[in-house]
Amino acid sequence: MGYAKIRIRNLAKMGEKSMVNSKHAKLEDVAQLAGVSKTTVSRVLNKRGYLSQATIDKVYAAMKELNYQPNTIARQLFKQKTNMVGLIFPTVNNPFFGQLVAKLENILYERGYKVLIGNSQNDPQKEEDYLNQLLAHQVDGLIVGAHNRGLKEYQHANLPVVSIDRIMNDDIPVVSSDNYQGGKIATEALIAAGCQTIIHTDGPENLESNTSKRQQAYEEVMRQHERIPVTYNLDFNISTAEKIKIFRKIFEDYPQVDGIVTSNDTDAATILSLAPLYNKKVPHDLKIIGYDGADMTRLMLPHLSTIQQPIDKIAEVAVNLLEEKISGKKPSSPPPLEVKFIKGLTS
């Protein structure tokens, strides 16, 4: 190829550039200016496949120069539908997430999707790995309920994502049940039952998750009744042994404790089994209300009072939203779903 030829091609490029700038820049214009294929531009746009930073930079520079606005239809033309959806959750070895993932999978199956799962175990590195793997694997969308803060990959991923509970960014709708209402009902029920010293156990503070509204509600109700709210925040990733240590501390710090509102049923179960060690008879000396009310917990601990989340409904709403996102719509977060107080024998 001679020098003249290259020059001519570059001139042609320049001509096209000014031309497209006056109308709408197209994906192929970006490809041509960046000197890459249209598929590569599409992959950069969709953050899919392994791409060198140099390629990504070139494509972004071209997009910027051409003031290119990727449009969904154009993107979809290049997007091979894989009919795979990725789910990233802390684990399936838990009554709440087990039921949620099982239900998500069932609904997705009915709608023709296969499901890739990643149990992030609340490990940010693992969550990031999963995300990159899933992006590279060309899933059509993601439903995430993992609990790590601000993974920047989600912000950049040009991929349909729906979140459960966790707040990520404005583009990602969040499905939650009414956590504020749940925390309020539980705290008010213990106050109405005559409890004097009511303690709350919850996940880590400052978590960007709708579940933190349970703690907010507990604290507000306590203050309304002129009580001092006391919350024990438990980090994720801690072992059952470490959890037991913290729960034991509640009994030691507050020997007069007569009410506990937990943020999940497995913690309530652990506290139930510790109570006899401190000569507390449930519900006479100590009343406990759990949270979640998953099928398996209801089966194994039918006597536990709990705030039941509509887990199957959460799954259904999340899949509906994901399908909207996949079809190019921009749904916002739905209103919180209703929770239900199940009065058992522990409150």
Added chain:
Amino acid sequence: MGYAKIRIRNLAKMGEKSMVNSKHAKLEDVAQLAGVSKTTVSRVLNKRGYLSQATIDKVYAAMKELNYQPNTIARQLFKQKTNMVGLIFPTVNNPFFGQLVAKLENILYERGYKVLIGNSQNDPQKEEDYLNQLLAHQVDGLIVGAHNRGLKEYQHANLPVVSIDRIMNDDIPVVSSDNYQGGKIATEALIAAGCQTIIHTDGPENLESNTSKRQQAYEEVMRQHERIPVTYNLDFNISTAEKIKIFRKIFEDYPQVDGIVTSNDTDAATILSLAPLYNKKVPHDLKIIGYDGADMTRLMLPHLSTIQQPIDKIAEVAVNLLEEKISGKKPSSPPPLEVKFIKGLTS
């Protein structure tokens, strides 16, 4: 293309055929005789992708005529490694399968595999759909623990498969814990504790699964002690309400029942919550020993006596075997893994 040319090609084919028959037929010989591409032959061999029955028949006819023996190395040359493994289990919404799938996923992740899940819910149609989808999706292998009988797809699938508990065919290694020993320990413990009328609850009879050895052990121990074994077999797929009906029937058929050996902990939990309705105090009037001892059950029902399976170990052995199969080896079923009796407060 003229007539002469076709004739020449066919003659050439015939010549090659006799030639290759005298040595080893190669995949390309099969392709040529069948009039399809090598990729198509590979897909037929690996049962992957959607193929018409006509194509499959042509390829098989050519393989038969050439006495073609597919060899692993040749197959692997055509096989794109996807680093995806499919898991087919009844559900993740269960303490045993939840822990098993979570552990399988963790180990597979560490070894660089992504995981596709299918919750078959013991529905043969769904299981078959999953299998076909996973085959079409080119997973590198499958680990299955679903409970449907004789799905013929597994027999034909030329794909690395490892089973947990379920007996499929001679090529598929089965990982199990020592079900016979588990059934024996539980029954003997209740006899030693002085129980007179010991009932067993189990899954469906005649299931081709190693778990049926629990029932076998129960019956043998009972006969050794001159007792009449009575097993209530529960079909999969029945609702909790239907299960409760059957468990109530135990109390009605055998009002004197003072010992129950169940085949899983969730059934033990259900029976525990029914006992007060028949004025049975556990363990005074009725002793119950469950089965599985999954982490979540231990956490929620720490007092339940149970036979604990080494669930994490089962997952590890299964992945090791799958990797052996993927690398072209033909491992046989390993010896059963040890179970452990956990004496709680219900026996």
